[in-house]
Amino acid sequence: MTEKLTCGVHHVGLTVPDLDQARAFFCDVLGFDLVGGKPDDPSIFVSDGTILLTLWRAADPMTARAFDRRANIGLHHLSLAVANDDVLDKAWNMVSTHPEVTIDVPPEPMRPGSATRHFLVFIPGGIRLELATPFTKA
Template sequence: MIDTTGTHHVRLTVTDIARSRAFYGDVLGFPIAAESPGSPDDPVVRNDPMQLFGGVVFQANGMLLGLRPVAPATDRFDADRVGLDHLSFTVPSRDDLVAAAARLAAAGIEHGEITEMADFGIAILAFFDPDGIHLELTSPL
């Protein structure tokens, strides 16, 4: 086995950096760790990892979450295709799920009910980002 010490970062491909930046920053409240100084409309920036591909990186639950704005505006996420199914962030308690559901609702973000999965010792709250990427918040029971 390769000896890893955790997840360093996840980068999501998005269609509209301003919309996604507002969702992850304003709605979910993730602080920005780094942001591209260049425009994602510039092909050189969009292909340069040192310029974060024109995107932004958030600090999220002890890991980095990057957004790369290179998908066509008409593209939508599909969990039934090869690749990412969903991304789940841990919150400390079920009460935090309740508070998150209220925050999502106040922002006009549709979400599921809090689902207790007793066999796994967790509760989850599912919702989608602006590109339809399936996200969850997970708490211990």
């Protein structure tokens, strides 16, 4: 077996149409902290203490094309872990009532018979986001 050369995700970079809108969603709704940024790029860095997200503003948001997860190569969705069902339910209540969020999949088992639950939404700016409880074998 080949030695593993990586040990997890360092950070994820996402292009967004509006940095203020993205910061408000991640910080005000999900509780992330603003931990830096590069105004000249422009970008901001947000973190929940475990994962770091780099949010880059599209050069021209008005002409930028939205990612089509069925037609393009790249990030299909971003999945963030939550501690348990109670936190998933709390997150669902916060996220699903946000006026700029579109529901994709409401809370449900990840697959039939699984104790792992998740939901998927399109957050402000159109990125598909999943929140999921810890993985358990069915």
